[in-house]
Amino acid sequence: MTLKTPTPERRTSALSKEAIIAAAIEILDGQGEAALTFRALAARLATGSGAIYWHIADKQALLAAATDHIIAGIAVDEIVAKEPRQAIREFALGVFDAIDTHPWVGGQLSRDPWQHAVLRILEAVGGRVQALGVPADAQFNVATAIMSFILGLAGQYALGAGMCEGGIDRATALGEIAARWAQLDPANYPFVRLIAIQLPGHDDREQFLAGIDLLLAGIEPLRDTTPPPDD
Amino acid sequence: MTLKTPTPERRTSALSKEAIIAAAIEILDGQGEAALTFRALAARLATGSGAIYWHIADKQALLAAATDHIIAGIAVDEIVAKEPRQAIREFALGVFDAIDTHPWVGGQLSRDPWQHAVLRILEAVGGRVQALGVPADAQFNVATAIMSFILGLAGQYALGAGMCEGGIDRATALGEIAARWAQLDPANYPFVRLIAIQLPGHDDREQFLAGIDLLLAGIEPLRDTTPPPDD
DNA sequence: ATCGCTATTGGAACATCGTTCCAGAACTGT
DNA sequence: ACAGTTCTGGAACGATGTTCCAATAGCGAT
Incomplete structure (x- = not known):
């Protein structure tokens, strides 16, 4: 300027x-x-x-710029040509892996919803949603739903990873949380106690992908399978 | 103690x-x-x-306690008896409305993933997921996916609401964001530019519920519709 | 080459925050 | 009445984000 x-x-x-x-x-x-x-x-x-x-300008701008630099590094170009559902999966996993490598990105993404990095994610997801044949009046809700899920679980995972920065490995940390959950009142928290058992052994990446697949499965009834005019 | x-x-x-x-x-x-x-x-x-x-103990504990007080106030008891899908919808809307009334709750929820308030949400959602007949080995992924979506979009909405605390109403704020999005490069951000038009007029509550319904629709193929032994 | 002029630097200074510390008040049990 | 614990109020500490400003480095014009 x-x-x-x-x-x-x-x-x-x-x-x-x-x-x-x-x-x-x-x-x-x-x-x-x-x-x-x-x-x-x-x-x-x-x-x-x-x-x-x-x-x-200030610290917020610094964090936003750093986050955008990481998110921009996710390879989108190699993805666009693929089948839309698989493209969404791969992009989402790209975001997940980026947060796995840089845990602070997760926190920052869920802290400032209108920073540029979020737009990149929304665009990548939204384009694939369009390609899936989701009607125009549903594209907004579908794309933002997928994005919200990505940001939500990403933030959760990031903060979880941040918890065990002090040398504690993730399995140990999850074990401690599971132990705390297991001591909850069985009358009020039956479900949490139940999944506490699965917590230490679960795979975050698989959990993340399962959520994406759940959303993709939910899209199916909305799709207009008429092929686009020229493609 | x-x-x-x-x-x-x-x-x-x-x-x-x-x-x-x-x-x-x-x-x-x-x-x-x-x-x-x-x-x-x-x-x-x-x-x-x-x-x-x-x-x-410290400020984090104060915020966690305040958040838990708000989340605990969401009426769960009147919901348990209902049809599981509708119960999840109503509970999710309860969280949404709580965050609408207390925007800081959204930020706090997505900032500390293992605070008690999150457990309340996970339990409420998980119990309904069980009742839906989702197989045991999928309950973890399904429940956490729904929770992540709730926390993700809630956080987004909370921060959006926080942006217009200075007397600016939400419609004006969204209009400004839409205007900024409309100026993005059409080659790189076609989708974002497209939904920028819908942004000022959209209903957050409806958007939120649409995401929930998307996830619920995704659950359908997983369900074991055999009725539970005694009910 | 030298002279302004602007862009840029480095660090001191400021306001504010979360947290700690501690002397004393308030209350309890004996 | 006394001793001991619980609780209070505010001063003090260290750290942070940000602002301010004197000093410098490079550039175009002379």
Whole structure:
């Protein structure tokens, strides 16, 4: 916006929005969400907090930009050509794996619903929903439902993963939760006690995919199977 | 836990966990999530921060307790007797309405996945899933999928509602977002641009229920319609 | 080459937050 | 009446996001 001079860059070894975001991602991945501080970021970049604020509005914008960078890295191009249902599955798993690798992404996605990364997800899902032959007046509800599920379970999983950042592995953490659930009042929480048994052994990825398949199965009755005019 | 003395209460006009939570809910509802501060809370209760910490561990526990108080208020008893699908719909709408009245609940629900309020939701949903005749080995995935959708869309809606706390009504806010979406690159965001048109006029409650119905429709093929032994 | 001018930097300073600490008040049992 | 525990109120601490501002680096014009 302020760049109307014909000089694309004035420095080679200095600060830039990209460098800041890259450093932020390194901190987020390496030391967790709580460790991302403007002071820690400034120290890693060997500069001051003020210099960072020249390139990025505030912390929310920094997290949104970092999240968008991760989500944008999910390969969409190789997916578009495939059968829509399989494309949705693969894209959803791409989001899941991205959150598995970068747990902070899950929290951020469910924290700011109108950031750019969410639009990418909505577009990817919505395009496949269209291709599935869902009528126009149902596309909005169907696409946002799938997106909400992705963001919901992703957020859950991310926070679960964040819980065992301190060296505790996931199985142990889930075991502790299952033990706590098993001590609930049987009269009020029969179901939770029941699935507490399955909790430690379950596969998150499979659970995630099962939810997607549930939604895809729900779409079936809505589909207009008339083939599109030219394809 | 520390109450082993036979005195149920020592004061009548003073601090208690319930009073603190009630005051916290008043602040959260009246001035938004950001306004809930231990200082503001102490001022409203005419005491100091230390006195609050005697009754409540930390801010996370305070928010979890406030959230649990709201979720526990959703009438489950009148629902249990109904047809399972309708019961799930009504309970989900109960959660939606609770978040509509108390937007901060949505954010809190998707922030701490193992707080007690989440267990209440999981139990309510899971029990109905069982009653629907979903096989035991699928109950876990189905119940958590429905819960994730509820938490996902609830969080989205809550943050959307939080955006227009400053007197802006929801329709205006959605209109602004739609306008921003309409300016996206048509080549990369055809679907988002398409639904941007529907965004300002859509009904959140209907959108929410449509997602639930999608999941319920997806359950149908899984159901074992053999009636339970005695019912 | 030198001179402004703007873009950019680095770090001090500020307001605010969650939390801890502790001296004392209020209450209880003996 | 006394001792001991429970509870209160507010000062104090460390950390954070953000703002502010003097100092600097690079660029076009002279």
